[in-house]
Structure formats: C-alpha cells, structure tokens
Amino acid sequence: MNPDDLQKLVQWRMPFGKYEGRLLADLPGHYLHWFAREGFPDGELGRLMALMREIDHNGLSPLLEPLRHR
Template sequence: MPYGKYKGTIIADIPVSYLEWMAGKGFSKDKMGMLLSTTFEIKTNGLGEILYMVKKQVQAARPRKGGAL
C-alpha cells in the first residue's frame, strides 16, 4: 500500500475493516483502486484463501537472500 494508515503493507494484508471504510468513501478509478476493490471483494466473500495461495506462490518464486549453496 503506497499511502494511508497501512502504507508499506501488502495489499492482501490490509484488514477488511479498512477496506470497508475505503469502499464507503469510494475506491479510486486507477489501478490501485482496482486492486483494493478486488481485495475487498475477495475478503468479504470469504475467499481469503485465494490471497494466501497467491502470496505463498510469490514468496516461493522469489530468490532467497544470502544465496544458499
């Protein structure tokens, strides 16, 4: 998240309560708004497991720091 209370937080880790507040104010029409809106829909429809699986795959694909031999 590039701004606000949760600046620096992975969008998938933003609490539903904050996403609900943002939804009430209206999501922006840019890419960030789309990401926040999609995350809100996923979480409020009980599909948070999707976000967990995506985060797990992204973390597995990243090279590890320190270069294990």
C-alpha cells in the same frame, strides 16, 4: 477479472495512509469497507483494492495463500 490481479494483491503494497507498506492482500476488512463507502483511489490501485474488498467480504482471502509462495 484478470487472473494476474490476484497475484498483484499479494505483491503490491499500500502506498499511503495508515497501512502504508502493507500488502493489499493484508489490508484489514474494515479499512477496505471504509474505502468502499468513501471511494477507492483512481486507477489500478483502486481497482485492486475494490477486488480485495470483495474477496475479503466473501471470506475468500485463504484462496490467496498459494499465490504468496510463488
């Protein structure tokens, strides 16, 4: 994992779907789990969503809080 990816999670917004416009770091766990079952989008967006799913699944979302205030 690239440390810059964590910063991207609190900067990038979901470009489509039910949660369009929401930060990747703020996507609900059930939504990320659905993508894990059905398939993440191709490219960097999918890679970051998969990372966020792992962070959420392991209860590590609070670790992103300091990055939100940079």
